[in-house]
Amino acid sequence: MKRGEKIVFGLIALVVVATITRNIITLETQSKPDPGIPFYSTANAELAQAGALLYRNQQCRQCHSLWSVRNMMEAVPAPALDGMGSLRTERWLYDYLSSANPQSILQSRMKVEYRMPSYAALPEADRRTLARYLSSLKVQDWYLEDTRKAEYEKRTGLNYQP
Numbered sequence: 001m002k003r004g005e006k007i008v009f010g011l012i013a014l015v016v017v018a019t020i021t022r023n024i025i026t027l028e029t030q031s032k033p034d035p036g037i038p039f040y041s042t043a044n045a046e047l048a049q050a051g052a053l054l055y056r057n058q059q060c061r062q063c064h065s066l067w068s069v070r071n072m073m074e075a076v077p078a079p080a081l082d083g084m085g086s087l088r089t090e091r092w093l094y095d096y097l098s099s100a101n102p103q104s105i106l107q108s109r110m111k112v113e114y115r116m117p118s119y120a121a122l123p124e125a126d127r128r129t130l131a132r133y134l135s136s137l138k139v140q141d142w143y144l145e146d147t148r149k150a151e152y153e154k155r156t157g158l159n160y161q162p
Ligand code: HEC
Pocket: 054, 055, 058, 059, 060, 061, 062, 063, 064, 076, 077, 078, 079, 081, 084, 088, 093, 102, 103, 106, 107, 108, 109, 110, 113, 114, 115, 116, 117, 119, 130, 134, 151, 155
């Protein structure tokens, strides 16, 4: 082989190796797509607005976080409400909000002043709206177990055993 040919073959080999390497890297990043944010709501615009308004007016965020927004003044380790509609049914949420003693439904490990308050005094229509809104807060299947674990551990202070 002449010297010039060697250089040409060398260059071709280099290009082939570089292309293969690039394809492998691209394939790897494609097979691990960024799964994105797992939380979403199925509420229509009207329910989303009414729910968010009640959520704000009833001071839920004093203790809870939602859409991963955490109130910096939040002192209570209450469970996050993201994905709540994949953990509880609308019926359960309505009963919980309507109970004169929510701790008879879910035991609390908190001091009395930090526990989930009763919203039984709230007009029925508002409790229905809140329950519908909360049940619209879903989590993608791939994050359901993590959400369940986080809810359980926040609420009970115990390790979650699937
Ligand atoms: C004073 C703090 C506080 C406020 C205000 C509050 N919560 Fe809670 N909430 C808690 C705590 C703490 C728990 C966990 C149960 C317990 O310890 O009583 C809880 C539990 C819940 C649960 C059940 C969570 C689960 O793990 O299944 C839902 C749903 C909920 N709250 C919704 C709301 C909504 C909606 C509002 C506003 C209308 C609200 N909370 C206001 C403290 C609060």
